[in-house]
Amino acid sequence: MQSWPLHEQLYSADQVRQLDALTIQAGTPGFELMKQAGRMAFRHLLRRWPDIRSVSILCGGGNNGGDGYVVAGLASRKGIQVQLISLSDSEKLTGEAREAWLWACDRGCQVQPWQQNMRLTGEVIVDAMLGTGLTGNVRGHYQEAINQVNQYNCPVLAVDIPSGLCADKGVVLGDTVKASLTVTFIGKKTGLMTGQGPEYSGDCRFEPLCVPDSVRRQIQPVAQMVNADAIGRLLKPRSRTAHKGHCGKVLLVGGDLGFAGAIMLASQTCARSGAGLIKVMTRPEHIPALIARQPELMAQGIESVHQLDPWLKWCDVIVMGPGLGQSGWGQQIWQKVIHSDKPMVLDADALNLLAINVDKTFMPDKAQRNWVLTPHPGEAARLSGMSVQEVENNRLDTVVRLSEKYQATVLLKGAGTLIASDGLLSINNSGNPGMASGGMGDVLSGLIGALLAQGLSGYDAVCLGAQVHGLAADRLAAHYGERGLLASDLIDVIRVLLNPECEQNAG
Numbered sequence: 001m002q003s004w005p006l007h008e009q010l011y012s013a014d015q016v017r018q019l020d021a022l023t024i025q026a027g028t029p030g031f032e033l034m035k036q037a038g039r040m041a042f043r044h045l046l047r048r049w050p051d052i053r054s055v056s057i058l059c060g061g062g063n064n065g066g067d068g069y070v071v072a073g074l075a076s077r078k079g080i081q082v083q084l085i086s087l088s089d090s091e092k093l094t095g096e097a098r099e100a101w102l103w104a105c106d107r108g109c110q111v112q113p114w115q116q117n118m119r120l121t122g123e124v125i126v127d128a129m130l131g132t133g134l135t136g137n138v139r140g141h142y143q144e145a146i147n148q149v150n151q152y153n154c155p156v157l158a159v160d161i162p163s164g165l166c167a168d169k170g171v172v173l174g175d176t177v178k179a180s181l182t183v184t185f186i187g188k189k190t191g192l193m194t195g196q197g198p199e200y201s202g203d204c205r206f207e208p209l210c211v212p213d214s215v216r217r218q219i220q221p222v223a224q225m226v227n228a229d230a231i232g233r234l235l236k237p238r239s240r241t242a243h244k245g246h247c248g249k250v251l252l253v254g255g256d257l258g259f260a261g262a263i264m265l266a267s268q269t270c271a272r273s274g275a276g277l278i279k280v281m282t283r284p285e286h287i288p289a290l291i292a293r294q295p296e297l298m299a300q301g302i303e304s305v306h307q308l309d310p311w312l313k314w315c316d317v318i319v320m321g322p323g324l325g326q327s328g329w330g331q332q333i334w335q336k337v338i339h340s341d342k343p344m345v346l347d348a349d350a351l352n353l354l355a356i357n358v359d360k361t362f363m364p365d366k367a368q369r370n371w372v373l374t375p376h377p378g379e380a381a382r383l384s385g386m387s388v389q390e391v392e393n394n395r396l397d398t399v400v401r402l403s404e405k406y407q408a409t410v411l412l413k414g415a416g417t418l419i420a421s422d423g424l425l426s427i428n429n430s431g432n433p434g435m436a437s438g439g440m441g442d443v444l445s446g447l448i449g450a451l452l453a454q455g456l457s458g459y460d461a462v463c464l465g466a467q468v469h470g471l472a473a474d475r476l477a478a479h480y481g482e483r484g485l486l487a488s489d490l491i492d493v494i495r496v497l498l499n500p501e502c503e504q505n506a507g
Contacts, residue, residue, distance in 0.1 A: 015221065034063065034099075040207040044205055058087060062130075082109055124157060142163065194396070226419070249276060249453065271297065279298045280300070284303060318340060373409070421459040472497055
């Protein structure tokens, strides 16, 4: 398993508060931390909008509001016109937030109390209303202010987190500010990275502030961020004496009538991702097209499930599900393959059949399982017995529960893809909305199967596969745009990314 850099650790809101408190106990005054946060937010404000002449800053009654008061004081000193609005009685502020309010007033800022339908005059709005402590839905004048902010056609900088977004789950708590830029402090919050977090946080920037490493080591993060650094860490140049037997043998099973494309995409990706030998077993009608498209594949039609027996023994890894369907053909294959003790990637209808049969059919002993499950939220709902909405509202808890229930490495698809395995939890940072098209999951399953076959653990193969899959889409979207992105477009780019030494990856 990989050890990721400290700045790529992800924390819950409570853990960030602990880091804050421990840093203060270690000798850094709380108001100094607040001033650091305000300075960092203001620096990003100027970097993003260097010609800004006016700003509207909305401050709440807690420390998030205190950060906003520091931004206001810095902007005023810079000669920027400041509309400073308080959503709580400034005279009743306490602690560091009160210090920040007085600090801003000493620098010429005049505070206006929030009024319904107040006109916001700034070229940029700074949201410092509600921080990470919010648990229930936004109400009252905070709800009014959030809706007012979202009605304006101007950019928004969110301080630490967009007001109204759950810092842990990435769900909207009634109403949420939709930010153009979020500057978050001390620790990256899981809610910014998954679920609806990426939609509402916009471009997210992290500032660690002066939290000592000795303090960070006292708090175990809830998750890790998977980024492009994983490619070079996990993939090394091959031995000069390598041959196809060293690079893994993969059996891909699926492709019922009408779904030939799914098994084709998975098998082609598997081949381009470095697997040494690939056997594809599908409907006999699909064999000519498979061979014509990719002659390197060993393709065979399934007319009897007993034909699978020698290949289940031969392979190192199984990928089952792309185009499998739930007809009698698919069900018989599933019943045969699921009893294998080989590492196995289960996707699409292999997951749906697992959800139907898990309480009815003998399953391999948990100690013998080496499974990877790759559900989208609908499939995760069926596997967990929850509704899709419940899954989306509890993404982190759901992926961990599924991993424990099936003793598997589980990848939960969606914005901020989640990976859980044996107590480990990661969020992938690559990918874009252009991936909302058919066949993307088939490509991912073939990619993960190839990485497993080349010796990576389930957790590492899934983390790397998710990162490369999304990064390939990001490269294509940057060049051609998101609309019209096809799953088959990713395959050649995936090959390039899986070769870190390739000159196309330079720079």
